[in-house]
Amino acid sequence: MSTNSRKVRAVSRFSPAGTLAASVLAILATAADAQAVTQWDLPGQPLAKSLRDIAAQSESNIIFDKKLVSGQQARPLKIKASAEEALSQVLEGTGLTFRQLDDKTVTIQLASTDPMATTSAAYNSDGRIRLAQAQTSPSGQGERQPRTIEGRTLLDIEEIIVTGTNIRGIENNTAPITVLSREYINATGYSTVSKLLESVTQNFALANQSGQVTPGVTVTREQGSSINLRGIGEGTTLVLLNGRRIAPGYRSAAVDISALPLSAIERVEILPDGASALYGSDAVGGVVNFILREDFEGAETRLRAGVADGVDEYRASQALGNAWESGNALVSVEYLQRDRLASADRDFIGANSLIDTLLPETEQYSAMFTGKQQIGSSLSVFADALYTRRDTEGTGRRTFAESVSNENDQIATTLGVDWSVAGDWNIQLSAGYNENTTDQVSNARVQAIPTLPINVTVSEYSFDSQIAELKADGSLFSLPGGKVSMAIGAAYRTENYEETIRRLPNTPLSAQDVDQDVTSAYGEVYVPLFSEANAVTGVQSLELSLAGRYDDYSTAGSSFDPQAGLMWEPVKGLRLRARYGTSYKAPNLVDYSLASNSALALAGNIPGLGPTRVLSVNGIAVDSLRPQESESSSFGLEFTPEGVAGLSVSLNYYKIRYTGLIANPGAVLTLLSDLNAFSDLLIFNPSVDQVNQFIAIGQLGQGFASLIPNFTPDQVDVIVDGRRRNLSVVSSNGIDLATEYNFNVGANRFFIGLGGTYVLNRDQQVTANSAEIDTADTIYNPPSYRARGFVTWQRQGVAANMFVNHVDSYVDNRATTPVANSKVDSLTTVDLRLSYDFSNKFSSGFLSGFSVALSAQNVLDEDPPSVFITPTSSTFDLGFDPVNADPLGRLISLEFVKTW
Template identity: 35%
Template sequence: MLMDFRYLLLGTVAVLATATSAVAQTRAYNIPAGDAAASLQAFGRQSGKQVLFPFDAAHGRRAPAIIGRFDDADVLARLAQAAGLEVVTNDARTVTLRRATGMRSARPETAGEESVTRLDEIVVVGSHIRGAGSGASPVIRFNDQMIAQSGAATLQQFFDKLPQNFGGGANAGNNANSGVDRDVGSNWGAGSGLNLRGLGTGTTLTLLNGRRLTASNQFQYVDISLIPVSAVERIEVLTDGASALYGSDAIGGVVNIVLRKDFEGYETRLRYGGATSGGLEEFQAVQTGGWNWSSGQALLSYEFLSQDNLDVSERGFSRNAPFQPYDLYPETERHSLYGAISQTITPNLSLELNGLYAKRDVRSVRATASDYQIGAPSTEQYDLSGALTYDLSEAWQVRLSGAVGHSDVERTGFSTTPAGVVSPASSFSIASDSRYVDLAADGPLYTLPGGEIRVALGATYRSEDYRNRFTAGTRPQPTVSGARDVASVFGEAIVPLVGPNNRFAGAERLEATIAARYDHYSDFGSTLNPKLGLLWEAAPGLLFRGTYGTSFRAPIFEDLQSQNAVVVVVNLPNAGAPTGRTNLMLLQGGNPDLDAEKATTWTGGVEFKPTFVEGLSLGLNYYRISYTDRIDRGFPGNFTTLFASDTAPYAPILTYSPSLDLITRFRDMGLAGAQYALTRAGPFAVPAGQDESDVEVILDNRLRNNAATFQDGLDFNIGYEFEVGPNRIGLTAAGQYILSGTRKVIETSPEADALNQAFLPVDFKARAGATLARGDWSAAVFLNYVGGYSDRGNVADPSVEAWKTVDLDIRYGAPPGAASYLRGASIALSVQNLFNEDPPFVLTPSGSGFDPTNANPLGRFISLTVTKQW
């Protein structure tokens, strides 16, 4: 039954449709009088358009009732005037509003105040052109209300519920470091990175307010767990490649986290939560202040978060773990401070400054057969950015922006035996620095019958530095360091072929997008990436789109370093050798000759909002990613088993009967780097009287651009909103179905499945929900579904059941007419995993009993949040 339902969904649904005709038309509206922000949101739902506006500027103002058939533009004009806003763009899909000239804040202005503050037109992810939206690219959007309804205290918790995101790679919830991502075992800072499509750490570009953040940790990912979720205004998820727009890392997609900046007054928020099964209590405190003046505004927000650890002994499915104590979640304490300032200098010139500082301390315990391993990583990071914006004319704008950032990860680890004997501490010190300056301009170039050709042009210079100092006990290891400069130029154009003035039957709108970016890296070379898109509105409410593009990921500093090379000479069993043994030289570690990883991405989709069913939106998007030249080791298993099977697939990394010159060169490379060893003891000892000159085979297992991944699949989304009397009801369903996923570690190696196995992405994930709003109350319930898969490590029972959990959120906000001490107050009760469903059993070396990349061990988690605006 479930399978039938799943395929019915895949055959009939689509991503949230916002396409409507750009032509003036009348439609039935039913918007009751009330808060202007809520009225604008209702307009978006009933018109089928994405409405972008400063929420805090409209919230608190009163809008009139609009009931009956009206022209879209007339309704928008009336609501914008009531909200103190003005329309910047109003096309077939998106409406963008900003503060109207002379409007200072959401509060009424006092007589005599002058005001020239305005918000710049909103630039959403997927384009550098103001008001363009995402064009032909598929984008998933979440506003602050949706984020709050998820019950998440951190961004990691929020993205765990996104079907397109995979929990493998850098994930603080994966404390056992389970998975096949080669980066997973070295998450020394215990941070969390995004991993769209499960393509690996670093393949999702994460932006903050449209700008890059400083990368963190050994594998140089953006640590989203440092960003305070309380400061987030909206999240935009672009689910196709976008290196033509943003450069490196945009292979699996781009996530833009937009923080709030338009708020006046003070807001205090307290949150407490805990797991009902015991373990992991959570406390969060937030204080925000916002100030507006005649020519600018400022916001400052502080968030404190404390989370207890969760030990295996506190979960029934983990109590038989052979080694205890063992933290499934580490103990964490984090402080975050965010600030934003906007200032109008002249009518045409404005300045914006943003800053984010975070400090996080973590403590984790992991028992082994002989001792307790205790890790205490501490992460401290800041990112400061600024932008000057100058309006050259009413249509053209130029922006000069820059940023500096620093990340410092310090990790001290030690082990202690049950008798209390403490081993010498090992430590890491990983420092990353980034700086960039960006100059961009956008505006109309030429007018076609279908509308204005709009373009954006720009150039960027970025520099990065990295240092990793490691001490094993009392023995310092060679410092790994690197630096690079990146110079880039980019261009983008939107070409309207058919628009309001030349539309015809079968083509209400036809729009092409073209983008390209050239990046030159000082340490490995250059790359040019194009992107093409086409958007076709065949009829009002029916939209087709498609994109093609290439993307890349630059090698991280650790991968390029030869300082961490390891060269080992061993004597291995080999049934095919005359003596039954073979002397092997193994090379592992970094490689300064690496090139960029590359990907080709196709997407195609349909969005449908039937005019005969108001409030219903359907959509389906297909994606196809061919990811080549991936950096990995050529031989994936234990090298001691090399000759136990056919070596032909690994011929490109094997050298038989090597010359003495080649052997000597590799030996000297090891001597100059971190390690060279000629094995003289144990089962793989080189016989007496022999040395490296007697090597018969070289296995060059250093990192190289030899791996490849292919994946294609479908994203779907259904939305239906309607009113029943005073009740506003919303129904949603969204998910990802991966059609196929394969991986090869080297060109000549067998193709392996990269899907539906333990610690790998699952083909079907979905989240469906229902929301109800009535007066000052609202409620939401969501069903999370992770499909079943196979655990090949469990020979007795390899089948892993699907995991189904239910989340509940109930909220009450005091009405504007409430007593003064209640006005601006709200309370929210959130229950995650309402029915306390255990994660499905998976055999793990740690004995934890579950797969942390596809499930979590928290069980039922209840939290209460109280908010008061002053």
């Protein structure tokens, strides 16, 4: 695996999310590390091409700045030698040398450059990203010095920002970041972003991937996928693209990731921890940041075909990139097509299930552009743009003759300027426009009666946002442990949501147009108290991170969220970290609607109350909506023993309490069955004025109706306020564990690991006064344990990967099941991928830069565990739990990749 680029942003280890510490003993195998000897036969060619050829044949990472090698020619290389010896040969006479960063990564530098002052990028032994750092003197305290070659000043490799901090050039070691590198993405054999994120063990309930209504997860039919880190709920994971917000779908509830082009993704950075102090709303369960490919020269063509029982899948992508002395640009396009998966094609779907489509027919298009241009020595401009189009079509309940089709368009654009000012301070001004629109056509009968006509409903949903942001960051002063750095910024964005729903030919059902303005200010400070420069016994390093953010919403008020983190390294290779912060989620714009309000007077014999006359009010309590708040903490360790190269162990404990969730409290009988839990929603013996006030609330939407003959307001015994509001509480805590070990045996490279997430509790309260119910290990909720293990073998151009996925058993606790708490079996699936890169044997011609891969997901074709199908005419039951299992089965794919 090689990384060759003009400007290195970051290089990460092959690191899937999470593994089990219990597996440490199983992977502490000792291995001999021998240098492989290769027969080299490279022609005289540009030095950059020879470096790439050596990286490909030796399966290593060679990192260099294009300006260092620009215009230089490498002599022919015909020798039987190690990769190091080959590098020495091609660099002879160029004025360049190389420095070993680890066993598979080197950086090219000027021969006279002090190793301590070299700008470089590498990966840590614990799998976390190490950033390209500013050039300093050997003491670490000097100022940046310009480098020159052939009389020309070289621009340093750009310092980058990764998820978990707003400060360039540092890594927030207090944050438990997981990185899915391009290497890992390729090794999985997955064809979609949705499937990739489904493999992350901290992510539960990949919502609505089948397009069917899933109890407790989603009520929309956009037939897409959203992320749900920690299983806290839809929309509680902030999704970023190149570090910036994108427009949500699901009627403003959550970002739909299903149409993001996987071939355009360089890496995915995951922070499974609250982070509103850095990013604002939605970062309750964590943050997922998709980083687009940026530095790529030449052309790359990818063709893929896959087949499962009853389903064919095709993907094609093309990337074109170029780099010049002062900039770079990349264009990438992708096309994906997948057939509809019918329930009739899966024998685990019972005949009594009414659902006809398990996965919709899908067709996706995407186009991406990213570019940067240096203007002078201190100013640069950059631009990113992504457009996706996803068309889906599927059917629902047969007895209702349901079908639904969606046309979904997403746009994400950013234009910005970077300005290097005094010292190492940088100012960035950026502006962006994002849009998500869905046109939906659904057909259905009102009741399951074949003689009734089929109604056609047309829905149009649109969310757009404009954002402007100004940020400055750099160092404040120096401590013995290093430079104290800071980032400050301010942002302003406008958001608009429009919705129109009508029944053909011309019956309006709903119309909504809501907008809001959000003003933000934030700051962050990084304090290296101890480092290698001033380490003492028991304190090799000690880092403090502080952050805070203020957001003001024109609709929901304001929120201030602080965050503090500490990392302590008592001995080399052992890092302990702790982190605390608050987060929030603003109400969805769709919730600012009175269209669904209604009031109904009815009478009946209520258990425990006797004959009772009730005024039931439903809809949304718009005037009382406020941000939903959370408090989170995490404690963890990372162990990378110096005596066992390539081994890493990590453990992370998390705790989240999420309060004021906007939810529907329930039906009238539910609220009246527990007077203590729902006391805030009940008004006994109301006055006439109070009754008239709540009737007026209902008349703002659907109106008022009475099932009580000759009704008068003074007859009401109790008002039941069942409007949607800030109501519920969810508390969750658990443990992430991970072990990984990579080693060489002669010319063979092995990489093994096992990991998972264990949910200790997931307690949910309908209201703050009601009893807690542990929902972990129950249907449609996170199981207590998910794991993913992997084994990788590489030898020259051959690579083989195996992944094992496990979901623990849980219970079906629905009241409609014939046996209370019936068991849902565990599920274990195996994915395989075998690939060969012909560049290992061919340095020129068509086969140079050509690779082929054969992959099989769920190679054993394991069926999802079956669940009971409730015997009602309106059921959406599929016969399995779509939150925790995939109905696709075994998918075999063949992929060809050619770089030109």
